[in-house]
Amino acid sequence: MSDDRPDQPPSDEPAEEPRQPSAEQPELERPEGEHRPQWRQTLAILLSNRAAAVGLVVLIVMVLTAVFADQLIRFPINEDNIANRFAPPSADHWFGTDDLGRDVYSRVVMGARVSLQVAAISVTISLVAGTLLGLIAGYRGGWLDTVTMRAVDVAFAFPAVLLAIALVAVFGPSLRNTMIAIGIVFTPIFARVVRGSVLSVREDLYIRAIRSLGASDGRIILRHVLPNVAAPVIVQTSLSLAFAILLEAALSFVGAGVQRPTPAWGLMLADAQRFIAQGWWLSVFPGMAIFVTVMAFNLMGDGLRDALDPRQRTLIEARGAGGGEDE
Amino acid sequence: MSDALVTVDDLSVYFPVGRRRDGTAVKAVDGVSFEIAKGETLGLVGESGCGKSTTGLALLRLVEPTRGSVTFDGIDVRELSARDLRRWRRRAAMIFQDPYASLDPRQPVGEAVGEALDIHDLHQGKQARRTRIGELLERVGLHPDVAERYPHEFSGGQRQRVGIARALACEPDFIVADEPIAALDVSIQAQVMNLMAELQRDLDLTYLFIAHDLAAVQHVSDRIAVMYLGRIVELADRIDIYRSPQHPYTQALLSAIPVPEPTRERSRRRILLEGDLPSPMDPPSGCNFRTRCAEVFEACGRVDPALAPVTDGHEAACLLHHDQGQAVERSHHPDAREHQKA
Amino acid sequence: MADDPILSVRDLHVSFRTKRGLARVVRGLDYDLHAGETLAIVGESGSGKSVSTLAMTKLIPMPPGQVSGEVWLGDDDLVPLSEKHLLHYRGRRIGYVFQDPMTSLNPVHPIGRQLTEGMRYHLELSDEEIRERAIDLLQKVGIPSPEKRLDDYPHQFSGGMRQRVVIAIGLSCDPEVLVADEATTALDVTTQAQIVELIGRLQDELGMGVIWITHDLGVVAGIADRVLVMYAGQVVEAADVDALYARPRHPYTVGLMRSLPVLGDLERRDLASIPGLPPSPTALPEGCAFHPRCAFRDDDRCATEAPPLRDIGDGHLIRSFYEVPEEIAQEAAAEARIEIEPPDADDVGDAAAEVGSRSGRGGET
């Protein structure tokens, strides 16, 4: 059955001697598929998640509102107008007026600035402090780790609101102190998240591989550990921003937070409850602002969790979902 | 051997187990000695968990040895300060088994290669760095414009080549390759082995090639060390070890490897090992292998055989080959074996 | 083989819907498996080996997976059957043994429970009988004092022992067909030798057909009666084991053999690697799926027309317009041949040696 090849097609002329398997240098290779920068892939995955996309849009609107609050308000926010108290929503006063006749719409808009600012600054404090603690504890280990994590456990034993109130009680109520208090309350959360991730990343093979090149600890932490714990930290940041807004509202509500007449959402809600019978709009609009913002941060946090996981991405790529726009 | 680049003497690595320091330890590597000549490839084979990776890591001080010494080109590696150790790493690189796990998932592959250059200040300026990264990628058969891509975009074989490019960036003299082909497809394994061989020729590299696939090890190595339970049981030239294996474990290992020949495979009578690998926490007394050895005799439980020359350049750690008079007590004496069973 | 096959696969197609498009993972698979026969499926990672066997009993996620074609097990075609009906086939008539002994066992249950689960469902036996059978099975797969080990958890077993348990589970309901999917890949060669020997012995005892999926051409040589070489979801070469190793005729198979390092090769011949990568199942090349990597031929025809699977004599099938020339085929086969006799049980006396399970079977085929 061997030498003659009955099935050889007629086109097989002697000129076309079969090529010998070549030992020649194979040409340079590229991975298959189109390359897109990592942030674009992350964004693509984030936006393919509808809930997260909605969250993102809401947050962008909120941030723009906070930034351009001065242009967006329709009345000076602290101008009393007793004659026009408790006016229901109308063409003039979109969200109605409050017990002092102030425009609720303008105060909610300005409140976005206050609330987001409190949230952003307090979360930044905890992010920096917590990440630092977590990194050191996780990477160094030993007694440093034990001590740090004991402290974190103690902090966790108290409910966040109580702890925050206690701290404000010590520092004295003010906008600045509210931010510091919330920052301190959240620090252990970040420390714990970061430490956990560092502990797992530290054992990853690529860390050992980079050490084998002669990299110093500082370089390993900055260039490899930090970027690889960034994902859970970013997610935690988003969730914490939501929680910070709630906490600020709660603190203001009990009078331990932002002080009158600053238009913070929580404070407005606190004042509104006394007049619940006079006007639903007093509580509904600030309440909605809180709800929507908190929701948006949460949705985005969940979306980011998926979008930032490179293993997840490989999975999606392998299954063919990542490449959105190619056929 | 006077031209040894790497000399390992009595290297041991024990991992303490549990929190209590009661002395229980995994004896991952237990008194291993060998030399690797400049330009040579030493293959290290053995079953999973026998301590191959740990040997490689300890050699580069990526885990701290418990005992013993490693000399690299006259440098006592265990004496290096943290700072000198980092600087020394330039000369001795490592390639890992899992080409995905050994690359930072958030670092483009060009950066992974470039980082090695940065660490040791091996480039002048951004442009030079870029060019060098391109050269290195090209050297391993990848297109220079893939530098911006992330590891997850590459296939297994391509990732492994990135790992090799990174190892080459420091222009090392010595590379420990820990199962560099185990995770790859057969047709891709040859690509990587050929590449490593070519690089060795061109760059005068010295390799410690770790694998469990004896055929692959034999293909790339000049000499081969067989490990069992933390020890080297036999060390010989790549052909010798195959032509005349001296240690019963090596014989069993070779006999177990299937070869791509149907007629021969069907008629082979394999030496099947009985029982399981003993725990490295509590290895048997005397010779490690005696619990599974077909040729065991009474002295094996008492005497711990050292690696000793059998013929020129062929060493084995087995009492059968030691000149101390026990050699006559071969397993063929039925009563000798009875002793052991007790 | 004159007797009727116990398993006949005809024109099996499996695809997955993905965002990149339809991934055609298995594209028209045909084969027969006879009682007592071992069919080896070899091929690169992703060539569809696992999916093709999983799809027989729809053990793939559906959707996104979809299966078409015919899978005849005796007189039943499994493809149209519903999930509920398939339960009577999975484990009962087709047993599976998967690659990783770590993950195919549930760490939180004792092995006895995992071993008897299938039997409780499929076999009408009393608890006492099931227990006896479990002990018997563990005995068969070579676990010492099995009655004491039924209540042990997976972590109390070594890797090799765990794989024996997994095999016992695969065999627990007396399947007609056993699919061993990379059943020894995660194991050491010495353990692999034990497991290969074990499955061969059980096969002789129980007369089942075995589909052995692996990428190790050495293992295949020892166990297979017939071999399917898969590439990009298709069989590219199929032949009786001796014919395939003596004269591989498809460029891919030849490339595979030439890229294999061989034990005891004295002068260290160059390994001929196959350049490039296998195609992605969502972007299969036009024409012959192998042509972009083919070292022998790629003319217009290869690039435009898909070659059919054709018989080149004695049931040796290749999917290629051109077969590799006889001389090169034989050269490739010769290169893969070892040059020094490996040590054998005869060399060390007969104490621990066991006759290779296959020695008696060579003449059968």
Ligand SMILES: Nc1ncnc2c1ncn2[C@@H]1O[C@H](COP(=O)(O)OP(=O)(O)OP(=O)(O)O)[C@@H](O)[C@H]1O
């Ligand atoms: N960090 C560690 N802590 C405790 N035990 C360890 C550690 N690393 C390795 N071991 C143990 O040391 C022994 C040797 O491990 P090693 O990884 O060197 O084996 P290996 O020969 O490379 O195996 P494989 O072929 O599976 O890679 C094993 O028993 C392993 O469990």
Ligand SMILES: Nc1ncnc2c1ncn2[C@@H]1O[C@H](COP(=O)(O)OP(=O)(O)OP(=O)(O)O)[C@@H](O)[C@H]1O
């Ligand atoms: N659920 C799924 N969705 C999409 N694609 C899938 C799915 N399962 C498997 N595939 C694809 O099917 C193809 C064949 O996979 P399969 O597991 O059969 O390969 P294999 O030949 O067994 O490879 P290996 O040797 O790696 O086990 C692969 O390209 C894989 O990505």
Ligand SMILES: [Mg+2]
């Ligand atoms: Mg290892």
Ligand SMILES: [Mg+2]
């Ligand atoms: Mg598979």
